Amino acid sequence: xxxxxxxxxxxxxxxxxxxxxxxxxxxxxxxxxxxxxxxxxxxxxxxxxxxxxxxxxxxxxxxxxxxxxxxxxxxxxxxxxxxxxxxxxxxxxxxxxxxxxxxxxxxxxxxxxxxxxxxxxxxxxxxxxxxxxxxxxxxxxxxxxxxxxxxxxxxxxxxxxxxxxxxxxxxxxxxxxxxxxxxxxxxxxxxxxxxxxxxxxxxxxxxxxxxxxxxxxxxxxxxxxxxxxxxxxxxxxxxxx
Amino acid sequence: xxxxxxxxxxxxxxxxxxxxxxxxxxxxxxxxxxxxxxxxxxxxxxxxxxxxxxxxxxxxxxxxxxxxxxxxxxxxxxxxxxxxxxxxxxxxxxxxxxxxxxxxxxxxxxxxxxxxxxxxxxxxxxxxxxxxxxxxxxxxxxxxxxxxxxxxxxxxxxxxxxxxxxxxxxxxxxxxxxxxxxxxxxxxxxxxxxxxxxxxxxxxxxxxxxxxxxxxxxxxxxxxxxxxxxxxxxxxxxx
Numbered sequence: 234x235x236x237x238x239x240x241x242x243x244x245x246x247x248x249x250x251x252x253x254x255x256x257x258x259x260x261x262x263x264x265x266x267x268x269x270x271x272x273x274x275x276x277x278x279x280x281x282x283x284x285x286x287x288x289x290x291x292x293x294x295x296x297x298x299x300x301x302x303x304x305x306x307x308x309x310x311x312x313x314x315x316x317x318x319x320x321x322x323x324x325x326x327x328x329x330x331x332x333x334x335x336x337x338x339x340x341x342x343x344x345x346x347x348x349x350x351x352x353x354x355x356x357x358x359x360x361x362x363x364x365x366x367x368x369x370x371x372x373x374x375x376x377x378x379x380x381x382x383x384x385x386x387x388x389x390x391x392x393x394x395x396x397x398x399x400x401x402x403x404x405x406x407x408x409x410x411x412x413x414x415x416x417x418x419x420x421x422x423x424x425x426x427x428x429x430x431x432x433x434x435x436x437x438x439x440x441x442x443x444x445x446x447x448x449x450x451x452x453x454x455x456x457x458x459x460x461x462x463x464x465x466x467x468x469x470x471x472x473x474x
Numbered sequence: 475x476x477x478x479x480x481x482x483x484x485x486x487x488x489x490x491x492x493x494x495x496x497x498x499x500x501x502x503x504x505x506x507x508x509x510x511x512x513x514x515x516x517x518x519x520x521x522x523x524x525x526x527x528x529x530x531x532x533x534x535x536x537x538x539x540x541x542x543x544x545x546x547x548x549x550x551x552x553x554x555x556x557x558x559x560x561x562x563x564x565x566x567x568x569x570x571x572x573x574x575x576x577x578x579x580x581x582x583x584x585x586x587x588x589x590x591x592x593x594x595x596x597x598x599x600x601x602x603x604x605x606x607x608x609x610x611x612x613x614x615x616x617x618x619x620x621x622x623x624x625x626x627x628x629x630x631x632x633x634x635x636x637x638x639x640x641x642x643x644x645x646x647x648x649x650x651x652x653x654x655x656x657x658x659x660x661x662x663x664x665x666x667x668x669x670x671x672x673x674x675x676x677x678x679x680x681x682x683x684x685x686x687x688x689x690x691x692x693x694x695x696x697x698x699x700x701x702x703x704x705x706x707x708x709x710x711x712x713x
Contacts, residue, residue: 239482246489253492279515286522293529300536307543311553321557328561330707331700332568333629339704370606378632378641382705387521393569393628396613403517409524412517420704457708463528464535465563470573470618470656472566473692 297462333392333461337383339420341456342427344372347414349445361444362413363404366397368440372417375436379429381421383458387411390461407463414447423452569628569696573619577691578662582608583650585680598680600649602635607672608653609633615665617657619693623647626696643698650682659687 305322312318329335346369348360362368373391376384384391389406396406403410419426427450430437440446539556546552565571582605585598609627612620620627625643634641639648655662663685666673676683 239478243482243485246485249489250492279512279519283515283519283522286519286526290522290526290529293526293533297529297532297536300533300540304536304539304543307540308553308557318554318557321554321561325557325561325564326707327700328564328568328570330702330705331570332564334564336708337705338708339706341704367603367607370610371603374602374606374632374634377630378634381630382702384630391629393567393631394613394618395629396610398610398614402513403520409528410517410520412514422704462525462532464531465567465618467566467618469575469577469658470566470693471575472562473572473574 294462333383333390336457336460337420338455338457339382340423340454341381341418341420341452342423342430343451343453343456344417344419344430345414345447345449345451346372346417346440347447350447360413362415362446363399363402365444366399366404368436368444368446369397369404369415369417372430372436375429376417376419376421376426379421379426381419381426383420385418385458387416388459390459392461394465407461418456418458420456420458423454427452565695569619569626572693572695573656574690574692575618575656576659576689577617577654577656577687578659579686579688579691580608580653580655580662580666581650581682581684581686582653582676583682585682587680600640600651600681602633602640604672604676604681605633605640605651605653608666608676611665611672612653612655612657612662615657615661617655617662619656621654621693623652624694626694628696643696654691654693656691656693659689663687 308318308322308325312322330337346362348362369386373384373386386397386406389395389409389411392407396408398405400410403412404415405411429435430450432438437448437450440448539560542556543553546556562571566573582600584600587598589595589598605622609620609622622633622642625631625645625647628643631643632641636646639646640651641647665671666683666685667677668674673683
């Protein structure tokens with residue numbers, strides 16, 4: 234059989250059609266995107282979803298605050314001329330603050346820790362700071378030692394039973410998954426906190442030089458730290474008088 | 475031949491259309507997104523979702539409380555009892571109350587083995603990071619209260635290695651470290667001794683880590699007064 238020029242053209246055209254259809258399908262199917270070239274709509278949809286969820290959270294946070302205000306109102310109305318109740322209310326306020334159930338503010342520092350920059354020679358796909366989360370434990374410990382009065386990591390208030398655990402590709406704090414960059418906020422004397430962390434061969438030095446992490450420390454006159462928002466159910470511990 | 479050229483023409487039209495559609499999708503609307511960015515988004519979304527779940531439980535609890543208050547309003551004694559209960563819960567949570575319950579007693583001490591030639595003695599000595607990791611592992615295991623050498627571990631407890639001793643809650647201690655934890659004894663034991671855990675690693679180095687499960691562990695409260703110098707609460711409406 235003789236191959237005509239028409240057949241060649243049709244062959245090439247068929248190839249192009251096949252290719253475009255397969256690219257088309259590849260671009261449109263699948264909800265899971267793993268990076269690479271992604272249609273902008275899909276990338277945006279993730280951002281939008283996050284925004285939506287954040288807004289929802291905002292509303293819930295506001296609801297909690299207003300409910301709490303209402304509870305307090307009732308308590309105060311009940312205790313108008315009751316000294317016992319009034320002292321109880323101030324005790325409650327005090328322990329809400331101590332146990333981390335209240336949003337707080339004060340002078341302090343904000344530390345941002347991120348993985349080594351991508352062009353770094355030691356860079357690998359695994360996150361350095363996540364696989365070495367003992368650095369975070371150590372940092373918290375140093376902050377406490379320097380007299381920090383309240384601390385949060387990525388919006389998670391550190392309370393007595395706060396854990397930091399590596400779970401898959403996230404680090405869970407208060408059982409909420411988070412990922413780098415880690416933003417650590419601490420309230421306390423900014424100068425003391427800053428110099429405790431920055432001493433030579435101290436924790437920040439170690440993070441920067443041994444682990445090539447990107448660390449930024451910023452002193453601030455007003456740091457706002459959110460409340461702890463989980464209801465702790467005690468199953469084993471029984472209070473004793 | 476005529477039929478052939480019509481077919482050919484149609485073919486060209488289809489290809490042209492396809493290419494133009496394709497290029498419209500590609501031009502400006504494709505974006506290089508690194509896997510890390512996607513992961514970050516995923517993590518943030520997951521994180522916010524967990525937060526929302528927690529907030530919802532919190533809201534339902536607060537609503538119940540309001541209902542309870544409304545039911546008992548006017549009866550002074552009942553509201554006192556209800557508030558007292560809330561206060562006890564907060565104290566329990568923050569470590570300002572003695573507690574007891576099932577749990578485990580853990581003893582952590584320096585190793586007693588001989589050092590290898592030129593080995594660093596630090597290998598068999600308990601450091602602050604060891605204690606921190608053990609505490610963290612206990613918290614991951616869902617422990618509800620912890621003390622080290624009688625010092626209750628609260629949110630701003632520090633464990634500071636200072637030469638031969640360790641400072642915990644501003645008091646000095648030396649080895650052995652006796653850690654008490656209230657929680658599920660079986661989980662505690664496995665959290666510190668399963669293969670791959672930090673506890674197992676310490677044992678491999680030759681440190682002493684003993685775990686004794688117990689049906690009744692008593693943990694004292696945090697005994698120092700709190701005096702916040704910098705902290706202020708934010709009232710409603712403030713930013």
